[in-house]
Amino acid sequence: MKTVFKRTPTYKDVPTHYCPGCGHGIAHRLLAEVIDELDIRDRTIGIAPVGCAVLEYDYIDVDMVEVAHGRAPAVATGMKRTNPDKIIFSYQGDGDLASIGAGEILHAGHRGEQITVIFINNAVYGMTGGQMAPTTMLNQVTTTTPKGRNAVEQGYPMQVCELLAVLPGTIYIERCAMSNPAAIKNAKKALRHAFELQVEGAQGMSLVEILSPCPTYWRMNPPDAMAWIDREMVKAFPLGKIK
Amino acid sequence: MQDTKNELYEELIIAGFGGQGIMLAGKLLAQTAMNCGREVTYMPSYGAEVRGGTANCMLVIADNEIACPVVGKPDSLVVMNKASLNKFAPILKNNGLLIFNSSLIDIEPDVDESIEVIRLPADELAVELGSIKAANMVALGAYLQARGFLDIESAIQALPEILAERYHKTLPLNSEALRRGAQFAAGAIRR
Amino acid sequence: MKVNTELTTTKRVLMCGNEALAEAAIIAGVDAYFGYPITPQNEIPAYMAKRMPEEGRVFVQSESELAAINMIFGAAATGKRAMTSSSSPGISLMQEGISYLAGAELPAVIVNVMRGGPGLGNIAASQSDYFQATRGGGHGDYRTIVLAPASAQEMADVMPLAFDLADQYRMPVMILADGLLGQMMEPVLLEKKEKRKLPPKDWALTGAKDRPQNIVRSLWLKEGVLEKLNEKLQARYAQIAENEVLCEQYKVEDSDIVLIAYGISARIVKSAVTKARKEGIKAGWIRPVTLWPFPSEQISKAAEELRIFLTVELSCGQMVEDVKLAVAGKSPVLFFGRTGGGVPTVDDVLNQIRQLTIKHKS
CATH class of the missing domain: 3.40.50.920 (Rossmann fold)
Structure with a gap:
């Protein structure tokens, strides 16, 4: 029998703790595939965030560290500066990167740290039970915006890519989605490019934002969640290469 | 100068306003003392003041290990402005030494009769040598002469070690100022 | 490029405590310094900014103390000797990271040149962070080793010890100094000290080459695991209390x-x-x-x-x-x-x- 598809070795053969329809699993697989395709597993160090992906090291088979909420870009700075030959990535959610860690990501980008950032935007806090994130959509209901997000009181969804793109220290920024096969393929291309830049020693930070479904806290079934990304989320977070 | 068994234990405060080179004078004294094999501690006041604020440093120079670097009651006091005189003269030890910059201090210090007082026109002497900025060195020269446990030439030798290289063109001026201060103190009428 | 011009001296040099400490850290083999400006310890980052690149090592001025302690966390996780310095309010900000260092069993050296508090307090010397330093400071059941130098010479002498203790026991070590010690100048003799015999850092993240993946973490959700870890830490602390008291x-x-x-x-x-x-x-x-x-x-x-x-x-x-x-x-x-x-x-x-x-x- 001919093998047409197999698990990439860096993606561990274990069940994940993610909810059905969650985007983290797909993003993990793409990440692992890119690491294997570029043959950088034995010199890659990953940083897991605080959030649903906190146990990322249980699934991605590279050296990994789990760090304080939002501080991954600072940790990555410490790693990359002392180990310029290693490939350093951080994997962060929207609460982690855009809320509590807004300072760290901004300054890592500002300094042009040679790291790769994977930014999972699912418009909600998953791990803590569905609270408002900086990227929560207007009118989106969360446990802390029971009447829907209201721009006057809670501000607009935060556009991280556009914010970081103005910094000279960022070299590559693209927004992708886990919402349909074409978008997923494109996300893999973007991830690969972001890692390639670091492998080449390009001077600056690269970041790939991934719009990712959270059926549980969007209170939708998985197909509806995927469709909601393509129909609604992309209005606040347009896809494509930002920089 | 506590002189039990002829052991040196000198506690000193140098004070003035920021910009008068107080810290530099203190550092030079510390460097000279160390070069001459003495134990020394130098404690600067530190803070937001750079120019115009108050500045002072405390030094302890001794033959043996120095325990406390914080000077509560100095044996000697070198003050370059009136505010510093007012602040520190009351804590000066009896039988101590007071050198004050009479160019800027127009009052007669009210100190115990046992205290040796040198009225030093430090600014005027420095201006005569070419720059008012050397007044700190004039004062230090006078102090070294009055105390006598370190010689002026050692201080002159230590100058390049504490002056940043970009200021080395001022070495001759500062050396002269040290000598001029010493000369003044040697001939000064003391009380 | 490593230039290696470490300032070891056979003659005493007049140095302020902050600079003596900084040079001693370089002699002790610090790989990276991360820090944020605060008085009265600014001589340390200024010294490091000049000297670390001369040695081919890392200096980064971080955007905050929060970032500084996490940069150390990153460097330490890869097995490097990393340090930061700050003063009281900055050390308060670092407590989160210190707790994580303790939880992840990472070695690091943190210098607190204490100033007056609470709040912004003032920049004068103080010893009012004793509770914070000796009780852990951050959240959780942990300790940090705390060394208290009393002269410019000792500011230098404690650094190799601090790095060795951190590496030996895999935990953060704090130097608790104060503004006067940092600012005052005294003659200092800078010597290279023999390193302790230290365990290999086989836990470090260096890329999983020819070995299974290494993980540095402080999250233990499974029932009983954190309790076991904390008991292990306590046993280590007891061993330190037994062997490392200095007075x-x-x-x-x-x-x-x-x-x-x-x-x-x-x-x-x-x-x-x-x-x-x-x-x-x-x-x-x-x-x-x-x-x-x-x-x-x-x-x-x-x-x-x-x-x-x-x-x-x-x-x-x-x-x-x-x-x-x-x-x-x-x-x-x-x-x-x-x-x-x-x-x-x-x-x-x-x-x-x-x-x-x-x-x-x-």
């Missing part, structure tokens, strides 16, 4: 009054005790060099005979609580201190000794 003492056995002080206060106390002895007062002193582990045994032993214990601090009384715990009611324990930037003079302390010993006799 100096003077004429304790032959004393009616024992003064206890650390850091700059110990210098004042030493002079006051010497003066008291000249007056015929039987005074002695104990100076803890490690604040955690605390020299409780030494103090407890001194308390076996009835004598007065007087703790002197630049605080409203923090270490005095540890002294009371050690003395355990066997003798009176009193406190004398100044706060908010005030520094007692030798005569202030001497007067306390006189009064207490007169009262004691009567």
Whole structure:
């Protein structure tokens, strides 16, 4: 029998703790595939965030560290500066990167740290039970915006890519989605490019934002969640290469 | 100068306003003392003041290990402005030494009769040598002469070690100022 | 490119405490320094900014103390020797990271050149972070080793020890100094110290080449796992308390009054005790060099005979609580201190000794 598809070795053969329809699993697989395709597993160090992906090291088979909420870009700075030959990535959610860690990501980008950032935007806090994130959509209901997000009181969804793109220290920024096969393929291309830049020693930070479904806290079934990304989320977070 | 068994234990405060080179004078004294094999501690006041604020440093120079670097009651006091005189003269030890910059201090210090007082026109002497900025060195020269446990030439030798290289063109001026201060103190009428 | 021009000297050099500490860290093999400006420790980052690149090592001015401690976390996780320095308010911000370092069992050296608090306080010397330093400071069941130098020379001497202790026990080590120690200049001899025999850092993240993946973490959700980890840490702390206590003492056995002080206060106390002895007062002193582990045994032993214990601090009384715990009611324990930037003079302390010993006799 001919093998047409197999698990990439860096993606561990274990069940994940993610909810059905969650985007983290797909993003993990793409990440692992890119690491294997570029043959950088034995010199890659990953940083897991605080959030649903906190146990990322249980699934991605590279050296990994789990760090304080939002501080991954600072940790990555410490790693990359002392180990310029290693490939350093951080994997962060929207609460982690855009809320509590807004300072760290901004300054890592500002300094042009040679790291790769994977930014999972699912418009909600998953791990803590569905609270408002900086990227929560207007009118989106969360446990802390029971009447829907209201721009006057809670501000607009935060556009991280556009914010970081103005910094000279960022070299590559693209927004992708886990919402349909074409978008997923494109996300893999973007991830690969972001890692390639670091492998080449390009001077600056690269970041790939991934719009990712959270059926549980969007209170939708998985197909509806995927469709909601393509129909609604992309209005606040347009896809494509930002920089 | 506590002189039990002829052991040196000198506690000193140098004070003035920021910009008068107080810290530099203190550092030079510390460097000279160390070069001459003495134990020394130098404690600067530190803070937001750079120019115009108050500045002072405390030094302890001794033959043996120095325990406390914080000077509560100095044996000697070198003050370059009136505010510093007012602040520190009351804590000066009896039988101590007071050198004050009479160019800027127009009052007669009210100190115990046992205290040796040198009225030093430090600014005027420095201006005569070419720059008012050397007044700190004039004062230090006078102090070294009055105390006598370190010689002026050692201080002159230590100058390049504490002056940043970009200021080395001022070495001759500062050396002269040290000598001029010493000369003044040697001939000064003391009380 | 490694230039390797480490400033070891055979002659004494006049240096301020902050610079002595910085150069000693370089000699001790620090790979990276991360920090954020705050008075009165700014000489350290300035020195490191110049010297670390000369040595081919890493210096980064971080955007905050939060970032600085996490940069250390990153460098330490890869097995590097990393340090930061700050002063009280900045150290408060670092507590999150220190707790994570403790939880992840990562070695790091953190220098606190204390200033007055609470709040923004002032920039004058203070010893009011004793509680924070010795009780862990951040959240969770952990300790940090705390070293308290008392001279510019010791600011240098504690650095190789701090890095060795951090590596040996895989935990953060804090140097607790103060503004006066940081700013004052004294002759310093900088020597290269022999490293302790240290365990290999086989846990470090170096890329999973020819070995299984390494994970550095502090999250343990499975029932009972965190309890086990904390018990392991406690066993390690007990071992440290057993083996790593450092303290100096003077004429304790032959004393009616024992003064206890650390850091700059110990210098004042030493002079006051010497003066008291000249007056015929039987005074002695104990100076803890490690604040955690605390020299409780030494103090407890001194308390076996009835004598007065007087703790002197630049605080409203923090270490005095540890002294009371050690003395355990066997003798009176009193406190004398100044706060908010005030520094007692030798005569202030001497007067306390006189009064207490007169009262004691009567």
